Amino acid sequence: MSEGLLRDVYITGTGAFLPGDPVGVDTMEDFIGRIGGRSSAVGRRALRWNGVETRHYALTPEGRPLHSNASMTAAATRAALDDAGLSIGRLGHLATATTQGDYIVPGNASAVHAELGAGPIEIASYQSVCASALMAAKGAWLQVRAGEADVAAAAAGEFSSRWFRPEFYEGTTLVDAKGRARVEADFLRFTLSDGAGAVVMEPKPRPDGLSLKVDWIDLTSLAGRFDPCMWAGSTFADRADMKSAWSHAGPVAAHASGSVALVQDFELLKIVIRAWIGVWLEKVDRGRIVPDQVDHLLCHYSARSLREEIVSVLRSTAAMIPEQKWFSNLPTVGNIGAASIWVMLDEFMKSGRAKRGEKVLLIVPESGRAMVGFMMCEVV
Numbered sequence: 001m002s003e004g005l006l007r008d009v010y011i012t013g014t015g016a017f018l019p020g021d022p023v024g025v026d027t028m029e030d031f032i033g034r035i036g037g038r039s040s041a042v043g044r045r046a047l048r049w050n051g052v053e054t055r056h057y058a059l060t061p062e063g064r065p066l067h068s069n070a071s072m073t074a075a076a077t078r079a080a081l082d083d084a085g086l087s088i089g090r091l092g093h094l095a096t097a098t099t100q101g102d103y104i105v106p107g108n109a110s111a112v113h114a115e116l117g118a119g120p121i122e123i124a125s126y127q128s129v130c131a132s133a134l135m136a137a138k139g140a141w142l143q144v145r146a147g148e149a150d151v152a153a154a155a156a157g158e159f160s161s162r163w164f165r166p167e168f169y170e171g172t173t174l175v176d177a178k179g180r181a182r183v184e185a186d187f188l189r190f191t192l193s194d195g196a197g198a199v200v201m202e203p204k205p206r207p208d209g210l211s212l213k214v215d216w217i218d219l220t221s222l223a224g225r226f227d228p229c230m231w232a233g234s235t236f237a238d239r240a241d242m243k244s245a246w247s248h249a250g251p252v253a254a255h256a257s258g259s260v261a262l263v264q265d266f267e268l269l270k271i272v273i274r275a276w277i278g279v280w281l282e283k284v285d286r287g288r289i290v291p292d293q294v295d296h297l298l299c300h301y302s303a304r305s306l307r308e309e310i311v312s313v314l315r316s317t318a319a320m321i322p323e324q325k326w327f328s329n330l331p332t333v334g335n336i337g338a339a340s341i342w343v344m345l346d347e348f349m350k351s352g353r354a355k356r357g358e359k360v361l362l363i364v365p366e367s368g369r370a371m372v373g374f375m376m377c378e379v380v
Contacts, residue, residue, distance in 0.1 A: 009144045011212040011377065013086070013200035014346040015079025017072045017157075018333060022054035031057045032164040032189050036179030046190035051304025055193035055334030057161045065162065068102045069196075070111035073157030076196035076342070077116055080153060084200040088118045092149035095124045095139040097132035097156035097338040100163075100232070112155060122149065129230060130300055131219065131366035132156065133338045134373035137199065138217040144201045156338035157196035163232070163262050164189040173235075174258035184236070184263045191302055193334030197342025205380050210354055212377040218288070220279045222272075222370035229272050229367040232262045269367055273306065276365040276372045277313050283374065284319040295358035297321045298344050299328070300365065302335040321361075327353065340364075354379045 023031060025047050029039060058067040067075075073096060081088060094113055101108030107125030122143075126135040133156040140152035169175050174185045181189075205211035227240040235257050238244035246254035254260050283289045301307045307328075314320040329347050336343055341364050348354065362375040 006145050007147060007203040009141050009201050009203060009214045010205045010380065011199045011214060012202045012206040013080040013082070013084025014198070014342065014349050015076045015081070015083055016195065016197045016343040016346040017075035017079065018056040018195045018343070019058040019067050019072060020056055022332070023057055024054055025052070028055065028190065030061045031059060032161055033063065033166045035166045035169050035175060035181050035186070038179055040186050040189065041180060042183055042186050043190045046187045049303055049305045050191055050335070051331055052193075052334040053331045056195050058159050058194040059161055063165050067159070068111070068115070069098055069100075069157045069159040070102050070108065070115045072159070072194070072196040073098070073112045073155045073198070074115035076157065076198040076339070077112070077153050077155045080155070080198040080200045084202070084206060086151060086200065088116060090151045091118055091121055091153055093122045093124070093140060093143045093152035094118070095126060095136035095152065095154045097126045097128070097136040097154070099127070099129050099132070099158055099160070099337050101125075101127070102159070112157070128338075128371070129366045129368035130337050130340060131364045131368075131371050131373045133341050134217060134219055134362075134364050134375055137375060138219065140201050141214055141217055144203055150203060152201045153198055154201070154342075155196065155198035156342055158192070158337040158339050159194050160192035160337060161194050164192075168261045172256055172258040172261065174261055174263075182263070184265065185258070185261050187266070188262055188264050191335055193336045195333065195336045195339050195343055197336070197339045197346055199342055199345065210349065210356065211380050212360065213380050215376040215378060217373070217375045218283070219373045220371060222275050222279075225275065226268065226272060226370040228265075228369050229268045230262070230264045231368070232260060234259050236263070236265075264367065272367055272370045273309060274313065275370055277310065279372050280363070281317060281319050289319070289361065289374070289376070291319055291321045293359055294321050294361045295325060296348070296353065296360045297326045297363070298341065298348060298360065299326060299363040300340045300344070301330070304330065356380060
């Protein structure tokens with residue numbers, strides 16, 4: 001389809017769902033549990049590093065789930081449709097994103113569709129880590145842009161806390177003889193939160209209130225240059241060999257080897273951060289991003305210390321966007337993986353900061369196997 005036949009696309013509604021009451025740093029381990037019955041040796045350090053003060057969990061301190069990933073994502077989608085003044089019956093395309101859905105099979109979008117209670121619609125499941133939110137957004141955006149759908153939703157949800165219960169670690173090679181979990185695994189237990197967020201897209205702006213015209217969405221995978229940086233499904237030694245993945249060994253052996261738990265290679269992360277910034281700099285060099293024209297930056301990052309590292313590198317470049325233009329809710333909701341960017345955008349749009357004519361840049365880096373996404377919008 002030629003550019004002249006493509007439609008403009010607008011975000012006309014945003015929504016978020018955060019389960020339960022905010023949980024403070026002193027009680028977070030009560031919810032995710034204590035491995036071997038002992039407090040984590042790295043938990044306090046992780047919380048100082050990531051700068052999170054409160055977060056939300058979709059389970060009780062006993063480990064009982066209060067929600068599912070799909071039900072939280074459906075709730076956020078309903079909120080976004082309500083914000084846009086639309087009924088569920090108007091939805092034509094649903095694109096969902098998550099790190100791990102409630103089932104291995106079928107796809108997450110099917111589960112969210114069922115929880116949403118919508119009639120027959122087109123669906124698409126996107127599974128990665130944080131950047132899967134922008135994968136889903138690009139799919140939804142293109143559906144509306146090409147005239148395939150008049151109302152599309154991009155939704156993302158995470159139920160990370162269930163991965164962090166002691167049962168995922170006890171009896172595995174991730175815990176030593178003294179009952180201490182490997183830092184690469186234990187650190188993540190204090191990094192991720194639960195929740196969901198969504199946006200609704202249409203070919204026209206809402207008649208009342210503010211909308212966001214989506215100018216473009218770019219995604220860049222760097223997986224050809226890096227081994228997995230954050231993963232579940234393999235051991236440290238074999239993570240780059242797909243034939244060694246957990247499913248070949250079977251679930252019992254995979255659990256014993258620590259392959260079922262979520263882990264992070266922090267040394268590789270330091271290198272991947274600079275690769276993300278390299279993509280950002282390329283976009284500035286090509287004029288895709290003009291920093292002086294950006295009025296608000298919503299950049300997802302998993303920790304305050306990572307933001308500090310990103311800023312320290314950018315300060316010496318032409319790509320730096322002044323920190324007073326940055327918006328984040330990391331201290332109050334934590335890192336919600338794929339859902340982070342939509343929960344952040346929902347809070348931003350409801351904060352009163354956005355003004356017509358302003359440019360809003362969203363950036364979502366993902367450590368998974370190194371990728372980064374960008375979305376440029378204009379407030380209308």
